[in-house]
Each structure stands twice: as structure tokens, then as C-alpha cells.
Amino acid sequence: MKMAGYVAQETCKPGNRADSLTHPVYRFPGFPVYQRYFQNNPQMPTRAILLGVAQDGGLPQPGCNCPNCTAARANPALRQRVVSLGLVDETADRAWLIDPTPDFPAQYDALTARAPLAGILLTHAHMGHYPGLLWLGPEAMNARDLPLYATPRMAAFLRTHAPWSGLVDGGHVRLVEVVPGRALVLSAGLRVTPVAVPHRDEYSDTVAWLVRGPSRTLFYCPDIDHWRAFQPDLRAWLCHQDVDIALVDGTFFSPDELPGRDLAQIPHPPVRDTTALLAESDIQVTLIHLNHTNPLWRPGPERAWLETRGLRVGAQGDMWAL
Numbered sequence: 001m002k003m004a005g006y007v008a009q010e011t012c013k014p015g016n017r018a019d020s021l022t023h024p025v026y027r028f029p030g031f032p033v034y035q036r037y038f039q040n041n042p043q044m045p046t047r048a049i050l051l052g053v054a055q056d057g058g059l060p061q062p063g064c065n066c067p068n069c070t071a072a073r074a075n076p077a078l079r080q081r082v083v084s085l086g087l088v089d090e091t092a093d094r095a096w097l098i099d100p101t102p103d104f105p106a107q108y109d110a111l112t113a114r115a116p117l118a119g120i121l122l123t124h125a126h127m128g129h130y131p132g133l134l135w136l137g138p139e140a141m142n143a144r145d146l147p148l149y150a151t152p153r154m155a156a157f158l159r160t161h162a163p164w165s166g167l168v169d170g171g172h173v174r175l176v177e178v179v180p181g182r183a184l185v186l187s188a189g190l191r192v193t194p195v196a197v198p199h200r201d202e203y204s205d206t207v208a209w210l211v212r213g214p215s216r217t218l219f220y221c222p223d224i225d226h227w228r229a230f231q232p233d234l235r236a237w238l239c240h241q242d243v244d245i246a247l248v249d250g251t252f253f254s255p256d257e258l259p260g261r262d263l264a265q266i267p268h269p270p271v272r273d274t275t276a277l278l279a280e281s282d283i284q285v286t287l288i289h290l291n292h293t294n295p296l297w298r299p300g301p302e303r304a305w306l307e308t309r310g311l312r313v314g315a316q317g318d319m320w321a322l
């Protein structure tokens with residue numbers, strides 16, 4: 001499939017589902033191309049856009065000389081923004097952002113090229129997932145009454161801790177408390193549901209988000225300690241929720257990836273475990289939230305191993321019609 005202004009890549013496994021061939025990933029080498037695509041794009045009025053892929057610290061990370069960070073420092077094309085997902089309903093002329101990251105300015109510009117920002121959805125209070133809120137304040141955008149969808153614990157954290165409380169008190173944002181498991185209507189074409197997930201909950205609890213469009217359902221889960229919370233197992237749960245596209249935690253390829261750090265203190269399901277659960281599935285599985293140390297950042301045996309099992313690594317600019 002080839003259309004003007006962008007390159008379509010069919011990277012999902014065909015699987016058994018009849019329509020699986022109709023939801024390819026569209027990948028863009030950079031945002032200028034991506035914005036050109038928007039201008040020529042009547043086909044995807046409701047869509048999700050991956051605005052970054054990296055774990056909270058991005059790539060390269062300050063002070064790190066691991067092979068991935070060294071390569072990214074030498075070659076700016078290898079730099080990676082922190083994971084964030086944009087949702088657009090062009091019919092409603094509205095866009096939403098899940099996870100306002102430290103890369104918020106560039107991600108905001110990319111997302112709002114065709115529709116204005118109508119709200120921000122939060123997952124949790126770790127450094128990669130909410131500091132972008134600072135740009136909404138008086139020093140920068142001076143937003144007015146922007147809806148901020150958060151669990152009661154996350155909302156309480158923002159309300160009671162500076163500098164976030166200043167955004168609330170100054171009327172820059174309006175906290176909308178959401179209940180895990182309860183759906184929320186964003187527009188005629190988009191419905192979202194927060195899903196409680198186990199994670200290191202020092203400051204807030206943590207949710208993933210189910211996003212239901214007119215035709216497809218996407219599951220966005222950048223951060224989780226383990227998949228055991230999903231019953232009877234992750235794959236069955238995704239099928240039960242009619243998920244077509246799963247963007248899931250791919251932080252560490254293997255448990256021995258961070259020498260000198262105790263991974264029990266920062267648990268994530270290793271990619272090997274996630275792959276065992278979701279290989280050869282008719283759900284299109286894309287790994288996100290990759291740590292700077294992850295060998296999947298570069299072509300090699302690990303990436304080949306992953307792709308032969310039908311999973312893929314996300315890329316900034318990936319887009320899915322919903």
C-alpha cells in the first residue's frame with residue numbers, strides 16, 4: 001500500500017482476524033513528513049500517533065556511555081523522545097495527549113498540527129510521564145481550564161504539591177477524576193477507559209488506557225511491574241477487550257540489562273516474558289517505553305528474534321487508524 005506523502009509499512013502478523021491486514025502501521029522518518037501527511041489525509045480522521053518511544057529518561061541519558069547512548073549522542077537521528085501517545089478525532093476537530101513528557105514542546109507541536117489539544121490523560125507520577133504539564137503554566141502556554149484526566153490519587157498529588165498545584169489554583173488545568181474500569185467519552189469517535197496496573201506507586205497509582213475508536217481498540221500500557229494482574233492471562237484479557245493494537249511495556253529486554261542496579265527495585269516484565277505471552281497473536285503488538293540499555297534499539301539478533309515472533313518495536317511517528 002502506497003499513498004502520497006508517506007510510506008506504509010505492513011509490519012503486523014496477518015493472524016486470524018479478518019481485518020488484520022487493514023490496520024498497518026504508518027511510519028514516518030520525522031515530523032516534517034508527518035505533518036505533510038496530515039495535510040493530505042482524509043482517510044484517517046480518528047487515529048492514534050506514537051509521539052515518542054523511550055523510557056522516562058529518553059535516549060541518550062545524561063552521563064551514560066552505554067553503546068546506545070554513545071551512538072545516539074554521535075548521531076542525532078538515533079535520539080529518542082520519551083513515550084507519549086496522541087489521539088486525534090479530526091471530525092470533532094480535537095486532539096488529546098496521553099503522558100505529557102519532558103519532550104512535551106515538540107510532541108505538542110506534532111500532535112496539534114491539524115486539531116487543537118482538548119485534554120491530557122495521565123498514567124502516573126514518574127518523571128517521564130507528567131512533567132510536560134509545566135509548559136501549561138504562566139511561564140509558557142498559560143493554558144486556560146484544560147481538562148486533565150487523572151485517578152483520584154494522581155489528582156490529589158497534583159492538587160497538593162507545588163509546582164503542580166499552581167496549575168490547578170491558577171485555572172490553567174481542570175482536574176477530571178477518572179475511575180479505573182469506567183469508560184469516558186472524549187468525542188463521538190473516541191472513548192477511553194483507564195485500567196489499573198501494578199507499578200511502583202510512590203506518589204500516585206498507575207493506569208494504562210484502553211482507547212476505543214469507531215473501528216478499532218488500542219491498549220496503551222507504557223509502565224507495569226508484571227503482567228500477572230491480567231486474568232486469566234494478558235493475551236486472553238486483550239482478546240476479551242477486543243484489542244486490535246497493543247502498545248506495551250518493553251523497558252528491558254532481559255533482567256541482566258542494568259549492571260549495578262537491583263532490578264527488583266524497578267521491576268518490569270522482560271521482553272522475553274512479554275513475547276512468550278503475545279507471540280503469534282492476531283493482536284498487533286508494539287513495544288514502547290524502551291530503556292536506554294535495551295538492545296532492541298538497534299538492528300541485531302534480539303530484534304530479529306522479536307520480529308520472527310510477530311512483535312515489533314515502536315517508532316516515533318507510528319500511526320494507527322482507529
Ligand SMILES: [Zn+2]
Pocket residue numbers: 055056126128129222223289
Ligand atoms: Zn515510565
Ligand SMILES: [Zn+2]
Pocket residue numbers: 060061064065066067068069070292293
Ligand atoms: Zn545509556
Ligand SMILES: [Zn+2]
Pocket residue numbers: 124126199223
Ligand atoms: Zn513509572
